[in-house]
Amino acid sequence: MKISTLYTLFQECSGVTTDSRKIVPDILYIALRGEKFNGNEFAAEALRTGALYAVIDDPAYDQPENDKIILVEDSLKTLQELASYHRKALGTTIIGITGTNGKTTTKELIAAVLSGSYRVLYTQGNLYNHIGVPLTLLQLTPQHQLAVIEMGASHPGEIRTLADIADPDCGLITNVGKAHLEGFSSFEGVIRTKGELYEYLREKKGSTVFIHHENSYLMDRAQRLNAIYYGTEEDLYVNGRITGSSPYLSFEWKAGREGAHHPRETRLIGAYNFENALAAITIGRYFDVEPHKINEALSGYTPTNNRSQLTETVKNKLILDAYNANPTSMKAALTNFKIMNAPRKMVILGDMKELGEDSHEEHQKIVSLLEDSQFERVILVGGNFCQTENSYECYNTTEKTLRALETASPEGYLILIKGSNSMHLTQVTNHL
Numbered sequence: 001m002k003i004s005t006l007y008t009l010f011q012e013c014s015g016v017t018t019d020s021r022k023i024v025p026d027i028l029y030i031a032l033r034g035e036k037f038n039g040n041e042f043a044a045e046a047l048r049t050g051a052l053y054a055v056i057d058d059p060a061y062d063q064p065e066n067d068k069i070i071l072v073e074d075s076l077k078t079l080q081e082l083a084s085y086h087r088k089a090l091g092t093t094i095i096g097i098t099g100t101n102g103k104t105t106t107k108e109l110i111a112a113v114l115s116g117s118y119r120v121l122y123t124q125g126n127l128y129n130h131i132g133v134p135l136t137l138l139q140l141t142p143q144h145q146l147a148v149i150e151m152g153a154s155h156p157g158e159i160r161t162l163a164d165i166a167d168p169d170c171g172l173i174t175n176v177g178k179a180h181l182e183g184f185s186s187f188e189g190v191i192r193t194k195g196e197l198y199e200y201l202r203e204k205k206g207s208t209v210f211i212h213h214e215n216s217y218l219m220d221r222a223q224r225l226n227a228i229y230y231g232t233e234e235d236l237y238v239n240g241r242i243t244g245s246s247p248y249l250s251f252e253w254k255a256g257r258e259g260a261h262h263p264r265e266t267r268l269i270g271a272y273n274f275e276n277a278l279a280a281i282t283i284g285r286y287f288d289v290e291p292h293k294i295n296e297a298l299s300g301y302t303p304t305n306n307r308s309q310l311t312e313t314v315k316n317k318l319i320l321d322a323y324n325a326n327p328t329s330m331k332a333a334l335t336n337f338k339i340m341n342a343p344r345k346m347v348i349l350g351d352m353k354e355l356g357e358d359s360h361e362e363h364q365k366i367v368s369l370l371e372d373s374q375f376e377r378v379i380l381v382g383g384n385f386c387q388t389e390n391s392y393e394c395y396n397t398t399e400k401t402l403r404a405l406e407t408a409s410p411e412g413y414l415i416l417i418k419g420s421n422s423m424h425l426t427q428v429t430n431h432l
Contacts, residue, residue: 001070003081006055007089009070010082013052016138018079018131023049030055030079032131043069055079076131083134084165092121092144094166095283098151098159098197099174100190101329102276103128105268105307106174107150109280112301116293119143123150133162146287154354156193163200170286171201172210172279175328176217195221210282212275230282231275238282242274246341247310247319247414249273253281255291262291264298269308269319271339272332315411316432317342321418322425325352327362331369333418338373342414345375348401348428350419351382364388377410382423398424405431 010016013028020029020042029046031039031054040058047054053068057075072078087094097107111122121144127136128150140147151162176191198221201207206226211218213231230238240253249268254261266277277298284294303309309320321333330352337345347370355362367390370378378392381401386394395401405428415432419425 001072003078003085006070006078006082007085009053010086010138016079016082016135018135020046023051025050026052028053028055031057031061031075032079033057033075039075079134080130080165083137084167086140087137087165087167090140090142090144092140093146093170094168095146095148095170095172096151096163096166096168096197096201097148097172097174098153098194099172100176100194100326101332102174102273103150103152105273105303106172106276106279107148109276109298109301110172110283111148112297113280113284113289113294114146114148114287116297117289118145118287120146120148122148126152128152130158130161130165133165137166151197153193157196159193159196160200163197167204168197168201169204169206170208170210170283171197172283173197173218174276174279175212175215191217191221198222198225201225208286210279210286212279214275228282228286230278238278238285240274240278240281242271249277251277253278255285260291262295264295266298267302267310269303269310269321270333270336272329272336273308311429313429313432315409316346316413316415318429318432319414319416320426320429321416322350322423323421325350325418325420327352327355327365330366330418333416334366334369334373337416338375340414344413346377346379346410346413346415347375348379348381348415348417348419348425349385350398350423350425351384353420353422359384360387367392377413379404381419381425398427401428402431 010028014026016028018030018032023046029051031043040056040061043054043056043061047068053070055070055072055075055078057072062071063069097103107123111120114120121140123136129152149166151159153159173194176194201209202224209225209227211222211227211229213229213236229236232239232241234257238255240251242251244250247269248266250265251274252261252263281294307323311318363384367388380392380394381398383396386396417425
């Protein structure tokens with residue numbers, strides 16, 4: 001079936017899903033396959049429970065007499081082509097965002113800033129891969145004026161694929177750092193892959209990129225781009241300086257050299273969020289959002305999903321940053337934590353995943369940074385940290401860590417908790 005024909009059917013539907021457990025009346029069900037599942041098996045059930053049409057790519061589940069079942073060669077490719085067709089049909093202005101660290105927080109800040117003046121669609125949860133980006137784009141309606149589409153990657157070529165689908169008009173790379181080295185093979189591989197967004201926008205007439213002026217890796221790749229810069233230098237489109245971080249980030253910003261100064265207090269933890277906030281301000285100003293609306297959005301934003309969340313228990317104050325971890329974000333979190341004002345500091349760090357052959361070296365570097373920081377108590381969690389040379393409490397599993405905290409429960413500390421999501425370090429908060 002031609003995509004244009006399928007698009008006509010899609011317009012009859014209430015939406016799209018690839019999850020047979022989330023069928024609502026008149027939805028379009030697209031059956032995907034994975035290593036451990038075959039969505040084709042549930043196509044007939046999806047129709048029985050309310051789906052208007054079901055797209056499949058396994059002839060074994062086709063019913064030629066049933067015009068509600070649509071057989072295609074590749075359901076995933078069809079999903080992506082349908083999303084691209086829909087995006088182009090509506091013509092919504094798309095802002096693509098990627099980066100090693102901070103892209104989710106930055107995406108949410110951008111959406112918050114823009115939503116005060118526009119009807120904005122933006123990526124929800126972890127829908128930033130080859131399935132999530134199409135599903136997000138298919139939520140676009142004629143009422144949306146802007147869309148902020150987050151793009152993630154763990155292998156070369158993935159950002160280019162997502163850019164081909166989303167066809168962004170503007171782009172932002174938050175930064176590049178050491179993450180998913182197992183998939184990228186090297187740090188240079190990370191830089192090249194994130195830079196695929198620049199490559200796409202360089203080829204697209206009339207596109208714009210927003211670049212952190214102090215990031216040398218990004219600046220090196222800014223040639224022949226229609227670029228707008230932000231940072232600390234006064235001549236930049238948006239510039240600012242940090243005025244406080246104890247523990248919440250405070251700063252002031254202005255547009256250009258002569259712009260008015262705007263002091264701002266936020267609910268963001270850590271100085272490393274300063275450039276994320278500046279990125280959101282820059283995009284807000286580019287789309288003519290009034291400064292007072294930008295400021296309201298920045299002050300009103302509260303991080304969620306275990307990203308730099310400050311919570312207080314009966315015994316301690318916790319900075320929970322356990323959604324993800326890589327060498328770059330771990331170093332930034334520790335460096336920021338070191339300068340925070342607190343009489344007693346403790347850190348609980350979990351393994352950083354997907355670092356491949358660089359894993360031992362990168363974990364050892366974090367241990368060296370800890371030694372220089374001289375925190376009162378340090379707990380390392382996971383096999384990678386336990387294989388390093390260190391003098392700290394070290395437990396192979398989170399379960400063993402919980403037992404240790406039951407035995408020696410800390411009290412009166414400011415505690416940083418950071419590690420890869422698969423380490424499940426959120427569990428330790430119940431013992432703090």
